[in-house]
Amino acid sequence: xxxxxxxxxxxxxxxxxxxxxxxxxxxxxxxxxxxxxxxxxxxxxxxxxxxxxxxxxxxxxxxxxxxxxxxxxxxxxxxxxxxxxxxxxxxxxxxxxxxxxxxxxxxxxxxxxxxxxxxxxxxxxxxxxxxxxxxxxxxxxxxxxxxxxxxxxxxxxxxxxxxxxxxxxxxxxxxxxxxxxxxxxxxxxxxxxxxxxxxxxxxxxxxxxxxxxxxxxxxxxxxxxxxxxxxxxxxxxxxxxxxxxxxxxxxxxxxxxxxxxxxxxxxxxxxxxxxxxxxxxxxxxxxxxxxxxxxxxxxxxxxxxxxxxxxxxxxxxxxxxxxxxxxxxxxxxxxxxxxxxxxxxxxxxxxxxxxxxxxxxxxxxxxxxxxxxxxxxxxxxxxxxxxxxxxxxxxxxxxxxxxxxxxxxxxxxxxxxxxxxxxxxxxxxxxxxxxxxxxxxxxxxxxxxxxxxxxxxxxxxxxxxxxxxxxxxxxxxxxxxxxxxxxxxxxx
Numbered sequence: 104x105x106x107x108x109x110x111x112x113x114x115x116x117x118x119x120x121x122x123x124x125x126x127x128x129x130x131x132x133x134x135x136x137x138x139x140x141x142x143x144x145x146x147x148x149x150x151x152x153x154x155x156x157x158x159x160x161x162x163x164x165x166x167x168x169x170x171x172x173x174x175x176x177x178x179x180x181x182x183x184x185x186x187x188x189x190x191x192x193x194x195x196x197x198x199x200x201x202x203x204x205x206x207x208x209x210x211x212x213x214x215x216x217x218x219x220x221x222x223x224x225x226x227x228x229x230x231x232x233x234x235x236x237x238x239x240x241x242x243x244x245x246x247x248x249x250x251x252x253x254x255x256x257x258x259x260x261x262x263x264x265x266x267x268x269x270x271x272x273x274x275x276x277x278x279x280x281x282x283x284x285x286x287x288x289x290x291x292x293x294x295x296x297x298x299x300x301x302x303x304x305x306x307x308x309x310x311x312x313x314x315x316x317x318x319x320x321x322x323x324x325x326x327x328x329x330x331x332x333x334x335x336x337x338x339x340x341x342x343x344x345x346x347x348x349x350x351x352x353x354x355x356x357x358x359x360x361x362x363x364x365x366x367x368x369x370x371x372x373x374x375x376x377x378x379x380x381x382x383x384x385x386x387x388x389x390x391x392x393x394x395x396x397x398x399x400x401x402x403x404x405x406x407x408x409x410x411x412x413x414x415x416x417x418x419x420x421x422x423x424x425x426x427x428x429x430x431x432x433x434x435x436x437x438x439x440x441x442x443x444x445x446x447x448x449x450x451x452x453x454x455x456x457x458x459x460x461x462x463x464x465x466x467x468x469x470x471x472x473x474x475x476x477x478x479x480x481x482x483x484x485x486x487x488x489x490x491x492x493x494x495x496x497x498x499x500x501x502x503x504x505x506x507x508x509x510x511x512x513x514x515x516x517x518x519x520x521x522x523x524x525x526x527x528x529x530x531x532x533x534x535x536x537x538x539x540x541x542x543x544x545x546x547x548x549x550x551x552x553x554x555x556x557x558x559x560x561x562x563x564x565x566x567x568x569x570x571x572x573x574x575x576x577x578x579x580x581x582x583x584x585x586x587x588x589x590x591x592x593x594x595x
Contacts, residue, residue: 107154111168112184112234115151115194116227116244118144119201123223126216134215138205141219145202148230152191152198156580159191164583166236166301167191174239179290179297183237188584189366189436190233192577193359196443197233199566200355201226203559204348207451210458210555211259211346218259222348225251229352232360238286238298238368245282248360249275249328252341252349260344267337267344274327274337281324282364285317289372303372304591311375318376321369322384329361330417332390339398342410347454350406351559354413355447359439362420366436366588370424374592378427385425385508389518391418396525400532405456405463408533409449412489415522416442422519423504427592431507432585434500437577441488441496441570448485448563452478455556456537459549465533470542474549479538481552481560486534488567490527496570499578 107114122144126137155168166185174180186194204222211218224247231244250272257268290296293307309317323334330338338358342350370377395415402408420442423435455478456471457463472479488497501523509516552560570577 107151110170111151111155112170112186115148115198115234116230118147118151119223119230120227123220123227126220126223129216131214131216134212137216137219138209141205141223142202144223145198145205145226148226149198149202152195155186155191156195159188159580161579161583164188165587179295179299180239181237181299182240183299183301184234185236186234187587188580188582189588190363190584192436192440192580192584193233193356193363194230196359196440197226197229197356199562200351200443200447203447203451203562204351206555206558207351207454208346208348213259218255218346221251221255222352225255225352226356229356229360233363236300238289238300238303241300241364241368242279242282242286245360245364246279248357249279252345252353252357255349256341256345259346259349261346262344263340264344267340271337271341274334278324278327278334278361281320281327285320285324285368288317288320300367300371307372309373311379314373314376315379316376318369318373318380321373322365322380325361325364325369326421327361328358329365329421330358330391330414331387331421332394332414332418335391335395335414338414339407339410342413342450343404343406347450350450350454351447354410354450355443358413358417359420359443362417362424362435362439365421365424370427371588371591377592381425381427382512385422385512385515388418388420388422388425389515391415391421392519392522393525396522396529400525400529403465405465405468405533405537406450406453408465408529409446409453412449412526412529413442413446415526416446416489418522419501419504419519422508422515425515426504426508426511428507428510429582429585429589430503431511432588433578433581434503434505434507436581436585437496437570437574438500438504440577441500441567444563444566444570445485445488445497448481448560448567449489451559451563452482452485455552460546465536467543468537468546469540470538471546471549472538473542474546475551477551477557477560481564482538483534484564484567486530488571489530490523494568494571496567496574496577498571499574
């Protein structure tokens with residue numbers, strides 16, 4: 104167990120990566136073997152994540168399960184891993200999403216081996232971003248997490264998949280260019296010329312002017328992946344064209360990389376710059392909330408509804424970051440987790456509805472609950488969390504976020520909470536159109552979820568309820584992590 108404790112984070116990264124390589128050695132026709140290998144690998148990462156959560160030291164706080172190996176000492180690059188109270192919850196989120204995503208992809212027949220290998224390679228990068236505390240490896244894993252999306256959407260997607268894949272890749276590479284410029288500037292402006300974040304926090308003293316410029320660079324770079332307005336347009340197209348598991352990872356986890364990057368890199372290294380630009384961050388976040396909600400309400404494609412709802416909910420995340428107090432940051436980071444689970448469930452459900460009905464047009468649906476009651480119940484649970492009904496994780500996250508933002512920018516709260524009303528409108532409309540009313544002709548043989556399809560619905564639905572009824576399962580971790588960021592911001 105001591106060995107696991109010392110290398111838990113490396114194992115979390117290596118297990119999916121090594122499995123990805125092993126899958127490449129399996130003959131393409133052995134699809135069941137590939138699926139089982141993927142399920143076992145993601146199950147191991149989930150167990151590792153749960154083990155770290157159970158052994159997290161709340162009294163100690165700070166970075167834990169730390170690993171460090173000098174990689175290129177003369178360039179200030181080290182393989183430095185660690186998690187705080189915020190990043191450990193995002194590691195757990197990623198583990199849940201990829202585990203359920205494998206089961207949601209169980210029925211994929213076309214190039215199954217290649218699809219699951221790329222999926223595991225992508226999640227290797229996601230885990231790496233959340234656990235890296237060296238900017239060089241942070242950026243390396245960030246690119247690993249982004250680039251496989253082009254192939255996953257372009258090959259296995261639907262609709263205008265080539266257009267969506269290219270648009271997504273170009274936008275995210277634009278964001279990467281901003282991030283790379285910012286990281287190189289941080290490196291050359293620091294007295295010790297290092298990429299190590301803890302060392303930068305201890306030794307680097309950036310001027311106010313430098314912080315204003317660098318934070319804005321990081322905000323734009325990471326914000327593109329977080330879906331900030333008006334640089335969000337890649338996201339709905341990418342969501343709508345991606346296969347189910349990729350949509351789950353895309354909305355559930357990848358967009359959180361952007362928000363986490365703003366927090367981990369931008370706000371912690373450039374606290375004065377963050378406070379200078381906070382009103383702009385909050386204003387854009389409010390636009391995200393309202394614009395995304397109205398856009399979702401106007402869609403007739405079921406997947407586009409969920410895609411635009413993600414733009415709206417990520418606005419809540421960014422609004423909480425702009426609040427920069429203990430309550431708003433706790434709400435923002437909890438919203439990352441709650442929205443990740445909820446949107447993962449939504450996209451799994453959309454994939455099932457499309458697979459069974461062969462349409463995503465809401466206007467052609469109706470009365471599906473009679474034939475697929477399990478899917479209908481799961482959709483309602485996700486919908487209730489989406490507009491923040493008490494008893495769901497979404498309620499706790501949004502309540503804390505708006506409560507915290509009220510203390511800093513009351514006018515933003517007035518506008519932001521209007522998004523809840525709009526969200527309730529389009530969610531209830533979708534439930535009514537898809538699952539209630541009269542069922543159109545031609546849908547008499549709709550099956551409910553079966554066997555492996557239940558895994559994602561049960562696991563993600565249960566987490567939504569558990570985090571709503573017992574929010575301390577998350578907030579105890581988040582409070583510890585948020586305190587560290589507040590100290591860097593000079594708020595405690």
